[in-house]
Amino acid sequence: MHTREEKMEAYGRFLDILDELRVKCPWDKKQTNESLRPNTIEETYELCDALMRDDKKEICKELGDVLLHVAFYAKIGSETGDFDMKDVCDRLCEKLIYRHPHVFGEVKVETAGQVSDNWEQLKLKEKDGNKSVLSGVPAALPSLIKAYRMQDKARHVGFDWQEKEQVWDKVKEEFDELQVEIADMDKDKAEAEFGDLFFSIINAARLYGINPDNALERTNQKFLRRFNYLEEHTIKVGNNLKDMTLEEMDVIWNEAKKLGL
Template identity: 35%
Template sequence: MSELAASGPVVPTTPHPKLEELIAVLEHLRAPGGCAWDRDQTHASLVQYLVEETYELVDAIEAGDDAELVEELGDVLYQVIFHSDIAAEEGRFTLEDVAAHMTVKMVGRHPHVFGDAVADTPDAVMARWDELKRVEKPGRESVLDGIPQGMPALALAAKLVGRAEKVGLAPVATDAVPASEAELGDELLATVVAARAAGLDAERALRDALRRLQSDIRGAENAAAG
């Protein structure tokens, strides 16, 4: 477990009775005599709901509606509590274990806050973050390790371009970049429209290109190692 340095341990100062109440509600629903549907769920059966709730949260963030944001954050939080309760019933881990692990992780990833390290800019923080991740996960042999392939294609593309740059690759860029995100969105939509008219699947095409990019990244890593 990471040590908390000069600032000392983080001591909670605010009670969270409503959070405790929500945990109790879930435990009651899944207890004997509770809800048959809730008791029947597994980690795997809940995946579809986690994905759906996550996208609904993204919609709420983009809409900027606080009432929707509260609701969708609650739905995602409930998924965390739900999965933790399933695991606790099986004797694997508890919600407290999840919280404790995250506390250690966040304290360890912020030595510039909880320790003596210096990181005065967002870029310096991210560089330190990446360095600490490499130390924490020594089993990762590639910059691609840990990237979920199920990410939306555009989000995955942005992630992979960053990883390509880390191994010295520079994927080909378009000659001109739109001046605003609105214009960029229009261009991306126009590309999808044209692809559809030509009988092409833009999502599949991008994922195919990303598989080739990942192959190039692994090739660059092997060349550097050899």
């Protein structure tokens, strides 16, 4: 791998290029925090997609795109006199040192779980940190990830099941309540109960060490592969999906399953 000097040289070259683009490129010159934000979200999701596929080449590329956005926001901050890239790095270093007293201080820990618990407690103690346990969960997070993060943060202060197996009673309770509202044809209440059921299932995944977002994306990708197989097979034989029965589709779907798709 590259030496520290080579890495610093590459990083400096990157910042020099960004400075030049900000001055000479019409598109880069006009960008603001507001105009960049949607692109930042898109780039982050593209990185997540590469990570899910474990595509090393794409991960490297997408990390560069995300880094560009981080540096761009710092560049804008320097132009307004609020902060620059040095301030960003300094604050990050200070936070990392403060939240790792087991590395840079005298605190003793033995497990990753203890590190995570200490991290959350230290966040609450910081002068400009979160004022409540759940205040650090971004409002803009996708609902599934937000539910997982809220549950995990609540866990750090002891708000959790004593035994993980207890969560299944809650899942069953929420499912039963949903069935009642569906039977009553009350759409508003059914929506609320669907939410409660999803929340309890996400909680169950957390308790069993499963990331629910990753689990759902695996199923999304599996469905995509099998449905594409179904569609491609149907086109090859000159048929149209709309003209097929569900039973006929199931035969091809099961073929895809047997092929490991």
